[in-house]
Amino acid sequence: MPQSIQLRISGMTCGACVRRVEDALRSVTGVADAGVQLMSESAIVATGGAAVSKDALVQAVRAIGYDAEVMSGADTAIPGADESAHRERQRRDRQALIQAIGLVLPILAVDHFRHVLWSHNTGSQTAAILLELVLLLMLAFSPAGAPILVGGLRALFFRTPNMDLLITMGFSVATLSSVYGAFIARDEAFVHVHAAAMILGLVCVGRYLETRARGRAASAMKALARHAPRTALVKRDGQVVSTRVEDIAIDDIIVVPVHNAIPADGVIVEGGAAVDEALMTGEPFPVNRTQGDTVLGGTLVVEGQISFRVTATGAQAAVGRIAQLVARAQGSKTKMQRTADRVAAVFTPIVIAAATITFVGWLSLYGRDSMAAAARAAIAVLVVACPCALGLATPVVISVASSMAALRGILVRDAGMLEAMAGIDLVIWDKTGTLTSGKHSVHWIKPLASYNEAQLLALAAAAEQFSTHPIARAIETRARRDSMDLAIPSAFNIVLGGGVTARVEEHDLVIGSLAFLEGQGIADARIVVKHGTDAGPRDTLVGVAVDGMMAGLISLSDATRPSSAQAVKTLKSLGIESELLTGDVADVAGVVAAEVGIKRVSAACSPADKVARIAKARQEGRRVAMVGDGVNDAAALAAADVGIAFGSGTDVASVAAGINLIGSAPGAVPDAVKLSRASLRLIRENLFWAFAYNVIMIPFAAMGRLPPSLAAGAMMLSSLTVVLNALRLGRLWRKQSRTTQRPEANRTEPRVEAQ
Numbered sequence: 001m002p003q004s005i006q007l008r009i010s011g012m013t014c015g016a017c018v019r020r021v022e023d024a025l026r027s028v029t030g031v032a033d034a035g036v037q038l039m040s041e042s043a044i045v046a047t048g049g050a051a052v053s054k055d056a057l058v059q060a061v062r063a064i065g066y067d068a069e070v071m072s073g074a075d076t077a078i079p080g081a082d083e084s085a086h087r088e089r090q091r092r093d094r095q096a097l098i099q100a101i102g103l104v105l106p107i108l109a110v111d112h113f114r115h116v117l118w119s120h121n122t123g124s125q126t127a128a129i130l131l132e133l134v135l136l137l138m139l140a141f142s143p144a145g146a147p148i149l150v151g152g153l154r155a156l157f158f159r160t161p162n163m164d165l166l167i168t169m170g171f172s173v174a175t176l177s178s179v180y181g182a183f184i185a186r187d188e189a190f191v192h193v194h195a196a197a198m199i200l201g202l203v204c205v206g207r208y209l210e211t212r213a214r215g216r217a218a219s220a221m222k223a224l225a226r227h228a229p230r231t232a233l234v235k236r237d238g239q240v241v242s243t244r245v246e247d248i249a250i251d252d253i254i255v256v257p258v259h260n261a262i263p264a265d266g267v268i269v270e271g272g273a274a275v276d277e278a279l280m281t282g283e284p285f286p287v288n289r290t291q292g293d294t295v296l297g298g299t300l301v302v303e304g305q306i307s308f309r310v311t312a313t314g315a316q317a318a319v320g321r322i323a324q325l326v327a328r329a330q331g332s333k334t335k336m337q338r339t340a341d342r343v344a345a346v347f348t349p350i351v352i353a354a355a356t357i358t359f360v361g362w363l364s365l366y367g368r369d370s371m372a373a374a375a376r377a378a379i380a381v382l383v384v385a386c387p388c389a390l391g392l393a394t395p396v397v398i399s400v401a402s403s404m405a406a407l408r409g410i411l412v413r414d415a416g417m418l419e420a421m422a423g424i425d426l427v428i429w430d431k432t433g434t435l436t437s438g439k440h441s442v443h444w445i446k447p448l449a450s451y452n453e454a455q456l457l458a459l460a461a462a463a464e465q466f467s468t469h470p471i472a473r474a475i476e477t478r479a480r481r482d483s484m485d486l487a488i489p490s491a492f493n494i495v496l497g498g499g500v501t502a503r504v505e506e507h508d509l510v511i512g513s514l515a516f517l518e519g520q521g522i523a524d525a526r527i528v529v530k531h532g533t534d535a536g537p538r539d540t541l542v543g544v545a546v547d548g549m550m551a552g553l554i555s556l557s558d559a560t561r562p563s564s565a566q567a568v569k570t571l572k573s574l575g576i577e578s579e580l581l582t583g584d585v586a587d588v589a590g591v592v593a594a595e596v597g598i599k600r601v602s603a604a605c606s607p608a609d610k611v612a613r614i615a616k617a618r619q620e621g622r623r624v625a626m627v628g629d630g631v632n633d634a635a636a637l638a639a640a641d642v643g644i645a646f647g648s649g650t651d652v653a654s655v656a657a658g659i660n661l662i663g664s665a666p667g668a669v670p671d672a673v674k675l676s677r678a679s680l681r682l683i684r685e686n687l688f689w690a691f692a693y694n695v696i697m698i699p700f701a702a703m704g705r706l707p708p709s710l711a712a713g714a715m716m717l718s719s720l721t722v723v724l725n726a727l728r729l730g731r732l733w734r735k736q737s738r739t740t741q742r743p744e745a746n747r748t749e750p751r752v753e754a755q
Contacts, residue, residue, distance in 0.1 A: 011066040065158035093208040100144035104201035111194040132193040161348035170382040189372035198709035206716030232263040266308035273304030334419040351385040380701035384711035389718040393686035396726040401679040409662040417658030421676035431582035433629035440474035440556040447552040463502035497606040567666035610636035678732040
């Protein structure tokens with residue numbers, strides 16, 4: 001069975017590192033794919049069903065110079081939300097920054113004042129430079145400089161050029177040049193101790209600021225984690241004891257008092273409560289949960305008290321699976337990011353070549369007397385051209401976007417979907433469960449032949465009880481409400497888009513749309529419709545046939561969601577057309593379409609009809625998003641450029657679509673469009689500035705117009721710029737939301753096409 005394995009990776013500094021770690025993981029036997037995320041320093045490895053050795057994965061990463069460890073179940077429950085790990089990184093970076101400042105400032109002071117504080121004779125100046133070198137050596141071996149230099153040497157040893165290698169080369173050349181100038185050539189033009197110190201010092205400043213910014217980017221995951229309590233009250237041996245959430249086991253009985261968060265998924269066995277499920281379903285008001293109902297971890301008891309039996313914990317619980325989806329999206333890549341990664345992977349050797357050419361070029365043009373200036377220019381090229389900004393440009397935006405979207409009930413399963421969503425110009429809606437509430441209720445029952453209402457309902461409910469379709473749920477709910485005992489079918493089959501066939505109590509049943517019944521050989525299905533003349537335009541008719549003969553009709557109705565019309569209107573303001581495809585009859589489809597403002601409608605569509613319509617639209621050059629409930633519309637969701645599935649907190653992780661919407665708000669669809677467009681804009685801006693920075697700065701450095709110390713500062717600022725630019729996403733998203741609030745367009749009657 002395919003599975004995913006999560007690893008914590010350390011030692012990565014740029015996009016080139018990400019690409020090499022991914023290649024190493026993919027080379028392990030049995031690995032189908034691997035996604036590495038620089039922001040959270042983690043990897044998700046997907047297996048193709050074959051057994052994959054976790055030790056082999058760790059060894060593959062270590063073999064190329066990085067470190068790895070397999071995350072435990074507790075770690076993977078809320079990936080990216082490990083605040084203790086992040087705090088530890090921040091603590092290390094802060095200590096490194098303090099030590100760097102404490103050593104760099106004396107070096108700069110000695111370098112600046114040595115002609116004032118020391119005599120001008122050669123011996124005194126050499127002694128001053130020696131003091132600078134001693135301080136520089138302390139910096140190199142301190143927690144501030146050692147990780148960077150070790151990373152560079154490790155990259156050289158494993159032949160995996162990265163950002164640390166460039167910094168190490170720049171630092172080494174500056175230091176060796178200084179030693180040569182102070183003790184061999186006796187020429188201060190070769191002395192660049194202050195530059196070497198500034199390179200390490202500014203890298204420490206940049207990494208500390210980046211760590212803080214990354215912490216802000218991971219705020220959504222932390223918000224998810226905060227909803228999960230750390231302790232729980234467990235009934236054991238007749239006593240209620242407090243225990244850590246990590247120690248909860250399946251089938252444990254948990255007691256949750258009022259104003260406490262529910263620590264795991266489960267089924268209520270005692271009591272009742274009003275539960276705030278906004279985090280999982282988007283439902284703004286608390287819902288009543290009683291014995292037998294399912295509760296989700298991370299939701300909050302706002303009134304009452306419950307005891308529930310645990311059915312899922314940690315990564316297997318709903319909140320854990322949501323966090324897994326977000327983490328997987330953050331580890332995936334857009335087309336632009338894949339291109340940037342390929343560029344970053346070859347960028348380091350190109351920079352080393354550029355630095356060498358600079359050094360040789362200076363000597364060729366200006367002779368051996370220019371050696372000091374040539375070394376200074378080469379150092380500047382090495383430092384200023386670090387591809388760290390290029391490596392961060394896209395991942396930081398994807399990380400921020402997917403986290404923010406999760407808090408709005410939009411789960412992006414793949415970064416490519418976020419990219420594709422920005423270009424959508426046609427949204428095709430399913431009706432039931434998307435534009436409408438999907439909560440059908442039985443309106444009336446019209447039996448035929450020798451059956452009465454109760455017999456017809458009991459047979460239909462028995463056949464439908466194992467179907468998840470909203471109509472099936474409504475029929476079963478009505479039967480349960482009437483206290484009927486439902487027989488178990490001896491045979492059962494679901495026909496997507498049509499209905500069900502079953503054998504119940506020695507009777508062959510066919511239940512579904514009239515077209516479906518006709519397709520099953522029930523010849524008099526259409527004739528029976530005349531008996532339903534009291535059906536309104538919103539009624540959905542379900543035919544029930546017993547042993548090949550029509551036995552009656554069941555009418556159901558389904559209300560349109562209040563926010564559906566606003567969602568369609570907002571999409572229109574974004575330049576996106578909406579279309580309705582439904583398996584329901586034309587009358588019902590037309591009424592719903594008119595209520596929400598959709599002009600083009602196709603009724604009585606089978607799943608194959610929906611796929612065909614999407615294929616045709618794509619052939620016409622349209623970029624299509626399909627919105628459905630993720631079960632009957634699975635084929636259409638897969639056929640579209642972007643599949644958007646509505647799902648509850650319990651099944652959201654299993655729906656096959658690029659984007660999952662938690663809860664039942666159609667307005668999340670235009671929200672996803674706005675987010676994707678804002679994200680794509682920021683990615684383009686980041687990539688532009690990352691490339692432009694190198695294009696502008698490298699020539700300046702090569703011409704000697706950029707001292708190495710300033711080159712280090714510019715390199716730090718470039719990385720910080722892309723991170724801070726990504727954090728503008730929330731403001732940009734809100735701005736787009738305001739600009740799309742336009743007056744409602746004139747509504748016209750929809751054109752309904754029956755299939």
